[in-house]
Amino acid sequence: MNTLTxxxxxxxxxxxxxxxxxxxHRLLEHLVxxxxxxxxxxxxxxxxxxxxxxxxxxxxxxxxxSNIGRAVPTFAVLVLLLLTPxxxxxxxxxxVALVLFAVPPLLTNAYVGMREVDRDIVRAARxxxxxxxxxxxxxxxxxxxxxxxxxVRIAAVQLVATATIAALAxxxxxxxxxxxxxxxxxxxxxxxxxxxxxGFALVVExxxxxxxxxAPRWARGTR
Amino acid sequence: MTAxxxxxxxxxxxxxxxxxxxxxxxxxxxxxxxxxxxxxxxxIGLALALPLAVLARRWGWAAAPVLAxxxxxxxxxxxxxFSLLLPVYGLSAGLVVAGLVLYSLTLLVRNILAGxxxxPEETRQAARxxxxxxxxxxxxxxxxxxxxxxxxxLRIAMVSxxxxxxxxxxxGHGGLGNLIYAGMNTYxxxxxxxxxxxxxxxxxxxxxxxxxxxxxxxxxxxxxxx
Numbered sequence: 001m002n003t004l005t006x007x008x009x010x011x012x013x014x015x016x017x018x019x020x021x022x023x024x025h026r027l028l029e030h031l032v033x034x035x036x037x038x039x040x041x042x043x044x045x046x047x048x049x050x051x052x053x054x055x056x057x058x059x060x061x062x063x064x065x066s067n068i069g070r071a072v073p074t075f076a077v078l079v080l081l082l083l084t085p086x087x088x089x090x091x092x093x094x095x096v097a098l099v100l101f102a103v104p105p106l107l108t109n110a111y112v113g114m115r116e117v118d119r120d121i122v123r124a125a126r127x128x129x130x131x132x133x134x135x136x137x138x139x140x141x142x143x144x145x146x147x148x149x150x151x152v153r154i155a156a157v158q159l160v161a162t163a164t165i166a167a168l169a170x171x172x173x174x175x176x177x178x179x180x181x182x183x184x185x186x187x188x189x190x191x192x193x194x195x196x197x198x199g200f201a202l203v204v205e206x207x208x209x210x211x212x213x214x215a216p217r218w219a220r221g222t223r
Numbered sequence: 224m225t226a227x228x229x230x231x232x233x234x235x236x237x238x239x240x241x242x243x244x245x246x247x248x249x250x251x252x253x254x255x256x257x258x259x260x261x262x263x264x265x266x267i268g269l270a271l272a273l274p275l276a277v278l279a280r281r282w283g284w285a286a287a288p289v290l291a292x293x294x295x296x297x298x299x300x301x302x303x304x305f306s307l308l309l310p311v312y313g314l315s316a317g318l319v320v321a322g323l324v325l326y327s328l329t330l331l332v333r334n335i336l337a338g339x340x341x342x343p344e345e346t347r348q349a350a351r352x353x354x355x356x357x358x359x360x361x362x363x364x365x366x367x368x369x370x371x372x373x374x375x376x377l378r379i380a381m382v383s384x385x386x387x388x389x390x391x392x393x394x395g396h397g398g399l400g401n402l403i404y405a406g407m408n409t410y411x412x413x414x415x416x417x418x419x420x421x422x423x424x425x426x427x428x429x430x431x432x433x434x435x436x437x438x439x440x441x442x443x444x445x446x447x448x449x
Contacts, residue, residue: 003310070379071426073386075400076419079407083415161300165390168302169407178306182393187310194306198299205298 006188007195016192023177023196030173030200033091033166034159037098041155044099045106046148053114053144054136062111069104074162077101078169094163094171101162102155109151113144153208160201174200232413239413246414249402254421257398260391261384261429264320268327268380275328276335277361286336293329301326301390309394319391326387327380334376338369371444374437378430385426399425 010016017023052058077100081093117140125139141148167175174197181189231239243250279286299307304322312318342365350364389400397404399418406414438445 067382067430071382071386071423071430073389073400073403073419073422075389075392076403076415076422079403079415080419082407083410083412157298161302164300164302168390168393168404175300175302178302179393181306190306190309194303194309197303198307201298201300201303202295 003187003191007191010186010188010192011195021176021180023174026172026174026176027196027200030160030163030175033094033098033163033173034156034204037095037102037159037163038152038156040095041099041102041106041159042152045103046110049107049110050114050136050141050144053111054132054140056115059111059115062107066104066108069101074101074165075168078166078171082169091171093169094166094173097166098159098162102159105154105158106151109154110144110148113147113151114140116147117143149208149212153205156204156208157201160197160204164197235410235412237412237416239417242413242417250417250421253399253402253418254425256396256401257385257388257422257425260316260319260323260388260396260398261381264323265327265377265381265384267320268324268331269377271324272328272331272335276332276339279332279336280339280365289332290336293332296325297329301387302393305390305393314394314396316391316396318394319388319396322391323384323387327384330380330383331373331376334379335369335373338372339365341372342368367441370441371437374433374440378433378437381429381433382426385422385429389422 011023019025049062052062074097078093078097081087081096086092086096121139121143122135125135130138163171163173164175164178167173167179174193177193177196178190181187181191181193230241232241232245275289279289296304301322304325305318308318308321312321346364346368347360350360355364388398389403391397392400392404395401399422402418403415405411406418
């Protein structure tokens, strides 16, 4: 229990909050990385998944890409990117790796959501004279929304975890507090950093949980 | 004075046959450590997940806290999980195993519970009608029927664990992750690429192996599909 009080003391020390290496700046870095990369990943993955799901094509790819994403170690991708020319642009490797690992869950969930829409409803919409894009936007997308949002939630949690590992390969974010703690052999700092990261991840998860509770009934998941 | 050798190691190329032949033992040791850490963690995870899932199935009130607890564990990023365990385990292989056990626990409990819940009530009643006691019902009827879902969870847990072992490099027990970490610090491209590719190969091989085991254990699912 002594380590916990030491970690608490480390967190309570205002000197650790200020400056470039401070908790405040690292927290902001982590938040910006997560939010920006989530937006970029959604812009890349969702249009592709929605159109593929609407057309019913490329299913094998969309479903298997999640499994492939799971088999590839985040840390390995980060280091490989660091050693390529991408590694020279500061946060380049971190951003690319974050997007790479957020895209698979988005793609798979949105695709499966689109395909799970009752075919009778789609046929009825077509029979009413709706065009392809109208069916996609007005019928399929609203019905697939719970699955799509579940994918966004999984992607967000994945982003927080990947941004943390990025610290091992020199990226910014809260993980840097942990790696710096390891380099200083300071267990209180390592534990304090870990508590911050875990807290951040749980807050992200909680935000989605609350958003889901507040959402209108049709947008809610059936989990 | 001899001229420096002009092979792919000296040129620091990504793909290097020379690296494979000269560092064979280092690679083999890293692969073995990787497999050991993964296998031990997933087996302990399985040993803990099975009773938890059965208990959560038996007593409905236990399901919600068990699922919520494991979900919270799964949300914590791997680097933070290993760091939180540092005061308990120190810089040891036990730390990596403990972290991986917690992750596989989540995936396994969820999937085994889903499998047990999917057993049709009629099947259960039929078994009871034939005089099966609760233990025999569990072992001879419920668990075999939950096997496909449990195996799906086991495959996900195994593949995730193989990928997460690499993060253990932070405490020096990361199997192939150690080679990646060392290669990053020295800009040794061949080592980073070789170790990364081996990680993915191990993950795919483990997945296919478990798939084969699943097909052997559940011949009835194949018959139903044909």
